[in-house]
Amino acid sequence: MEAEKPDVILAREIKDKLRKKMGPIxxxxxxxxxxxxxxxxxxxxxxxxxxxxxxxxxxINELLGTQIQRTGQAPTDDSFTILTAPAPGEKEGEVxxxxxxxxxxxxxxxxxxxxxxxxxHLVLKRINSPILQDLALVDTPGMLxxxxxxxxxxDYLGVVGELAxxxxxxxxxxxxxxAGTIKETYKAIRATLPEAAGEDRVIYVLNRIDECENIADLxxxxxxxxxxxxxxxxxxDIPRIYLTFSPSAGKKVPAGFEIWLSERExxxxxxxxxxxxxxxHILQEVDRVLRELLLKAEALKSFQEAFxxxxxxxxxxxxxxxxLAFFFTDVLMKLIFNYPQTPFISxxxxxxxxxxxxxxxxVGILAVFGLSSLYVQRILFPNHVKYCIENPDxxxxxxxxxxxxxxxxxxxxxxxxxSKQARKQLWISHKKNIQKxxxxxxxxxxxxxxxxxxxxx
Ligand SMILES: Nc1nc2c(ncn2[C@@H]2O[C@H](COP(=O)(O)OP(=O)(O)OP(=O)(O)O)[C@@H](O)[C@H]2O)c(=O)[nH]1
Ligand SMILES: [Mg+2]
Numbered sequence: 001m002e003a004e005k006p007d008v009i010l011a012r013e014i015k016d017k018l019r020k021k022m023g024p025i026x027x028x029x030x031x032x033x034x035x036x037x038x039x040x041x042x043x044x045x046x047x048x049x050x051x052x053x054x055x056x057x058x059x060i061n062e063l064l065g066t067q068i069q070r071t072g073q074a075p076t077d078d079s080f081t082i083l084t085a086p087a088p089g090e091k092e093g094e095v096x097x098x099x100x101x102x103x104x105x106x107x108x109x110x111x112x113x114x115x116x117x118x119x120x121h122l123v124l125k126r127i128n129s130p131i132l133q134d135l136a137l138v139d140t141p142g143m144l145x146x147x148x149x150x151x152x153x154x155d156y157l158g159v160v161g162e163l164a165x166x167x168x169x170x171x172x173x174x175x176x177x178x179a180g181t182i183k184e185t186y187k188a189i190r191a192t193l194p195e196a197a198g199e200d201r202v203i204y205v206l207n208r209i210d211e212c213e214n215i216a217d218l219x220x221x222x223x224x225x226x227x228x229x230x231x232x233x234x235x236x237d238i239p240r241i242y243l244t245f246s247p248s249a250g251k252k253v254p255a256g257f258e259i260w261l262s263e264r265e266x267x268x269x270x271x272x273x274x275x276x277x278x279x280x281h282i283l284q285e286v287d288r289v290l291r292e293l294l295l296k297a298e299a300l301k302s303f304q305e306a307f308x309x310x311x312x313x314x315x316x317x318x319x320x321x322x323x324l325a326f327f328f329t330d331v332l333m334k335l336i337f338n339y340p341q342t343p344f345i346s347x348x349x350x351x352x353x354x355x356x357x358x359x360x361x362x363v364g365i366l367a368v369f370g371l372s373s374l375y376v377q378r379i380l381f382p383n384h385v386k387y388c389i390e391n392p393d394x395x396x397x398x399x400x401x402x403x404x405x406x407x408x409x410x411x412x413x414x415x416x417x418x419s420k421q422a423r424k425q426l427w428i429s430h431k432k433n434i435q436k437x438x439x440x441x442x443x444x445x446x447x448x449x450x451x452x453x454x455x456x457x
Contacts, residue, residue, distance in 0.1 A: 007279055010451060011040045014282065017444055022290070025433050029296060030417065036289050039166055042107045043084060044135040044278040046271055047163050050173030052076070052142025055207040058246050059173070060139050063268060064129045069139055071249075077141045079121040080159065082108075084136035086126040097122030110162055117153035135274050138163060168278040169271065170201055175208040176221035201281060203242065203270060204229065210245035215256055218243070242267050279452045287445060292410045294437045295403065299395040299414045301430035303422075307384050314380060318372035322365045329364030330357075385422045389415055 015037050026033040039045075048056045057069035057077060068083065070076050082100065086092055095103075097119035101112040111118060121141070140160065141152075164170050206225055212218040226238050244264040247253065253261070330343040340360060342350075347357040388395060392415055398404045417425060 007275060010279060010448070011282070014279075014286070014448055015040050018286065021436070021440055021444065025436060026293070028428055028433060029293060029300075030421075031293065036286060038109075039107050039285070040282060041105070042136075044168045044274040045107075045138060045163075045166055046135055046169045046171065046274045047138045047140070047160075047167035048171045048173060049140050049160055049164070050142060050171075050205075050207075051175060051178040052144055054142060054173040054175040054178070055246060055249065056142065056173050057139055058249050059171075059207070059267075060137055062246060062248070063131055063137070063271060064127065066127075066129070068125065068127060075142055075144060077139060079123055079141060080118075080163070081139040082122075082124040082136055083127060083132060083139065084124070085128055085132035090126060092126050092128055095124040095126070100124045107166060110166075111159065114154050114159050114162075118155075118159055121152075121154070131272055134272075135168075137271075138167070168201065168281045169203065169274040171203050171205060171267075171271070173205045173207050174225055176206065176212055176218070177208075201277060202239075203267070204239055205242045205244055205267060207244050208246075208250075209243050209260060210250040210252075210254055210257060212254070214254070218257075279448075283445065283448055283452060287441070290437055290441055290445070292406055294434060294441070295396060295406050296410045296414055296417075297430050297434045297437065299392070299410075300417065300425050300428070301434060302395045303384075303388050303418065304426055304428075304430055306388075307381065307426065310380060310384060311376065314372060314376060318369060321372075322368045325364035325368045326361040329367075330360035333360060381422075385418055389418050392418075 018033055018037060023033045026036075048060065050056055052075040053073055055071075057071045060069050060083065061067050061071065064083070069081065100106060100108050100122055101119060102109075106124075108122075111122065140163075141156070143156075204225075206222060209218055209221070212221060222241065222243065225241060229241075230236075230238060242263050243260050244267055245253075245257070245260065247261065247264070327345055330340055331345060333339055334343050340356065342357060344353070344357045344361045347353045392411055393407075395414070396403075396407055398407055
């Protein structure tokens with residue numbers, strides 16, 4: 001039997017630890033740890049997106065060494081194509097979109113929400129190719145202008161964003177003709193990779209540079225792309241941009257452009273390294289989800305504690321009034337109705353207490369606690385829930401941009417939990433859960449990061 005690769009072993013370790021330690025906590029907050037684990041079950045994913053005719057399919061064919069994907073000058077692909085090698089026992093061939101999104105052994109269930117229009121534009125191709133043994137490539141329909149985008153019948157940017165979230169490596173391809181029209185494409189991945197950490201999964205490529213008239217023309221295209229990228233990313237630094245062209249697609253290599261042939265090779269090498277990025281990506285994903293959960297638990301904890309505080313004030317007042325009611329209900333009654341004959345206090349002083357003497361004090365104290373409990377349930381608690389739903393930001397302390405970003409993502413969910421299951425939140429031990437999540441982040445996750453770092457260096 002083939003020995004298991006270290007990344008497979010480590011992936012399993014991460015999976016087991018998450019299930020065991022975080023599974024029960026996830027459940028408490030209406031989350032499913034399996035969803036986080038699911039991407040671990042399948043192959044590393046490399047997503048190739050960009051303008052139409054930028055050379056995505058040509059690049060894929062080059063990687064595979066065969067003409068699998070159609071290529072052409074006009075917008076060619078109108079489907080998302082997942083390419084991977086057949087697993088043992090599987091045959092080469094095509095799997096239609098409906099099967100792809102419904103097959104539990106594949107990680108594409110989340111695409112189902114984009115509807116039938118997408119499903120009919122989704123296909124998985126099983127092809128025997130050395131590079132596809134260890135990963136899957138996703139070829140995508142090229143980005144058109146935003147007006148034509150509306151005619152697709154499904155949320156194209158949404159799909160690209162969802163795939164970018166899953167992908168271990170995203171190749172963003174542009175060409176010199178359209179270096180100025182990258183806005184829409186970039187927006188799609190930007191929305192799903194908000195943290196700085198996500199940026200290292202993206203590789204920028206300016207392709208088809210052989211079509212530049214000369215080096216001066218190339219420099220102009222490169223400059224345009226850089227300018228647009230910096231507008232999009234808001235970054236001060238310019239990310240590395242690979243300058244490449246397909247040696248076979250173009251007519252000839254223009255003079256002076258030979259030096260860029262090696263960038264194409266480097267890009268290909270990077271694709272084959274996706275499995276190494278994968279564990280890092282998964283850890284980033286775990287990190288992100290756990291930090292979201294942490295903030296959620298903290299918000300719910302302050303909801304719980306603020307209510308406890310209000311409850312105690314009411315409880316203390318109720319007890320005080322209850323004691324007064326115990327001793328003075330019948331005194332009051334005697335003053336008004338001249339009944340009962342002997343109030344409890346007189347009986348107590350006489351040293352002769354009967355059941356009758358106790359009846360009214362008990363009724364008094366029960367009435368006070370009954371009213372108070374009604375007040376808590378009907379007024380105090382609903383008002384507290386309402387206040388927290390209307391002012392969710394008061395539940396958390398957001399002292400960094402990072403936390404503000406996370407809060408942006410979980411805020412709606414906290415409001416939903418409070419609207420639907422506020423009572424349940426009172427009985428959850430948020431404090432303990434917070435402690436456990438923090439421990440996992442600090443110990444287990446840090447150890448995994450270390451392992452990935454040292455394991456691959
Ligand atoms: N000169 C030159 N032509 C290229 C290069 N790469 C691709 N082409 C040609 O450009 C055209 C478009 O290439 P495709 O690979 O189909 O582009 P795509 O990005 O997959 O396009 P869509 O599927 O429509 O989004 C084809 O005719 C290719 O032969 C290149 O580096 N240089
Ligand atoms: Mg294509």
